[in-house]
Amino acid sequence: xxxxxxxxxxxxxxxxxxxxxxxxxxxxxxxxxxxxxxxxxxxxxxxxxxxxxxxxxxxxxxxxxxxxxxxxxxxxxxxxxxxxxxxxxxxxxxxxxxxxxxxxxxxxxxxxxxxxxxxxxxxxxxxxxxxxxxxxxxxxxxxxxxxxxxxxxxxxxxxxxxxxxxxxxxxxxxxxxxxxxxxxxxxxxxxxxxxxxxxxxxxxxxxxxxxxxxxxxxxxxxxxxxxxxxxxxxxxxxxxxxxxxxxxxxxxxxxxxxxxxxxxxxxxxxxxxxxxxxxxxxxxxxxxxxxxxxxxxxxxxxxxxxxxxxxxxxxxxxxxxxxxxxxxxxxxxxxxxxxxxxxxxxxxxxxxxxxxxxxxxxxxxxxxxxxxxxxxxxxxxxxxxxxxxxxxxxxxxxxxxxxxxxxxxxxxxxxxxxxxxxxxxxx
Ligand code: AMP
Ligand code: GLY
Numbered sequence: 001x002x003x004x005x006x007x008x009x010x011x012x013x014x015x016x017x018x019x020x021x022x023x024x025x026x027x028x029x030x031x032x033x034x035x036x037x038x039x040x041x042x043x044x045x046x047x048x049x050x051x052x053x054x055x056x057x058x059x060x061x062x063x064x065x066x067x068x069x070x071x072x073x074x075x076x077x078x079x080x081x082x083x084x085x086x087x088x089x090x091x092x093x094x095x096x097x098x099x100x101x102x103x104x105x106x107x108x109x110x111x112x113x114x115x116x117x118x119x120x121x122x123x124x125x126x127x128x129x130x131x132x133x134x135x136x137x138x139x140x141x142x143x144x145x146x147x148x149x150x151x152x153x154x155x156x157x158x159x160x161x162x163x164x165x166x167x168x169x170x171x172x173x174x175x176x177x178x179x180x181x182x183x184x185x186x187x188x189x190x191x192x193x194x195x196x197x198x199x200x201x202x203x204x205x206x207x208x209x210x211x212x213x214x215x216x217x218x219x220x221x222x223x224x225x226x227x228x229x230x231x232x233x234x235x236x237x238x239x240x241x242x243x244x245x246x247x248x249x250x251x252x253x254x255x256x257x258x259x260x261x262x263x264x265x266x267x268x269x270x271x272x273x274x275x276x277x278x279x280x281x282x283x284x285x286x287x288x289x290x291x292x293x294x295x296x297x298x299x300x301x302x303x304x305x306x307x308x309x310x311x312x313x314x315x316x317x318x319x320x321x322x323x324x325x326x327x328x329x330x331x332x333x334x335x336x337x338x339x340x341x342x343x344x345x346x347x348x349x350x351x352x353x354x355x356x357x358x359x360x361x362x363x364x365x366x367x368x369x370x371x372x373x374x375x376x377x378x379x380x381x382x383x384x385x386x387x388x389x390x391x392x393x394x395x396x397x398x399x400x401x402x403x404x405x406x407x408x409x410x411x412x413x414x415x416x417x418x419x420x421x422x423x424x425x426x427x
Pocket of ligand 2: 213227228287290291292293294
């Protein structure tokens with residue numbers, strides 16, 4: 001098979017790396033790809049991953065069989081629809097189905113229609129009524145901008161004062177632009193978060209492992225929300241009993257609901273969950289693509305071939321594919337630019353990549369790097385690298401990942417030193 005991966009982050013590097021190992025693969029291309037991905041894929045930095053016509057031209061020229069779409073924005077814009085109309089197999093949902101992520105309000109209404117457990121919520125189009133609602137409630141709550149805001153449009157509030165400030169930012173100052181035309185005010189859920197990944201062709205489901213992300217910038221879950229500072233899999237909070245409930249109460253009802261409403265969901269459904277002390281799972285949010293950085297440990301720990309799963313989901317033949325096998329545990333530590341998620345410097349030299357790349361059971365995925373004129377790697381983004389290790393246990397994988405991290409240097413490098421600590425403190 002000849003495969004195209006759309007996107008340029010650590011997630012897409014991990015996807016291309018894993019796809020390239022398939023015995024069934026003949027070629028891997030990436031649009032636009034990134035500097036680190038060149039080792040596993042032919043990158044097309046001049047092409048725009050959201051330009052369907054440019055992608056179709058490449059698909060024809062290179063006789064590509066499958067397009068795997070990494071990020072949510074092109075899915076929400078209808079890229080998978082356009083490819084399928086042209087007869088090209090695409091991994092990822094239609095624009096209508098992608099509303100599970102692209103409109104939080106639509107997703108909340110969908111969950112209400114299908115009795116899928118989630119936080120109680122109210123929706124507001126105007127600031128005055130949103131303010132009234134917050135003042136009347138005056139307890140902990142969560143305020144969210146409705147549209148896509150790159151994971152940053154959410155404020156978890158302790159009281160009304162904080163919630164009013166969040167409303168002000170979103171609706172009056174329009175910090176997230178049009179994404180803030182509408183807000184959702186939710187009950188604040190308590191418990192432990194986990195990310196659950198179900199690959200589906202609309203009807204059949206296979207699950208990878210459950211993972212845990214670390215969204216805050218600093219150790220101890222302090223500091224600002226980021227795209228994710230590290231992740232590990234499997235997440236022990238999702239034991240067999242909890243997993244069964246996630247499937248029965250959330251994943252299957254979601255897929256059935258999408259079929260009933262005329263928008264069958266295909267691709268990967270990534271459910272962000274809060275699991276309370278009694279093991280009750282509730283949906284925090286849906287995502288319609290793989291998580292980043294979660295995909296990095298998920299794929300490094302996946303022993304079996306990923307390609308048949310992606311292809312089976314794209315073609316509606318997932319039933320025929322053997323279930324995936326995840327071995328041991330994997331931990332990914334994100335090395336970020338100093339200052340991230342706020343302003344940071346770019347173009348700083350990265351040292352140690354070669355030696356660390358040669359370590360066994362370690363893979364360094366690139367997210368924000370580029371090559372300078374001399375052909376050396378320099379920083380070019382907030383999240384620079386995802387240093388990912390695989391071992392028999394979370395503890396060993398974590399030690400190995402941090403050993404690798406200590407061999408990589410760039411000025412101002414910042415990473416959390418407590419990735420996977422929650423899994424270890426459980427014992
Ligand atoms: P989201 O972009 O919806 O995933 O929200 C970002 C983060 O905010 C989540 O990962 C949670 O940590 C937190 N969050 C969102 N909604 C809730 C909720 N209803 N209760 C508690 N925490 C929440
Ligand atoms: N790591 C969080 C996300 O991909 O949305």
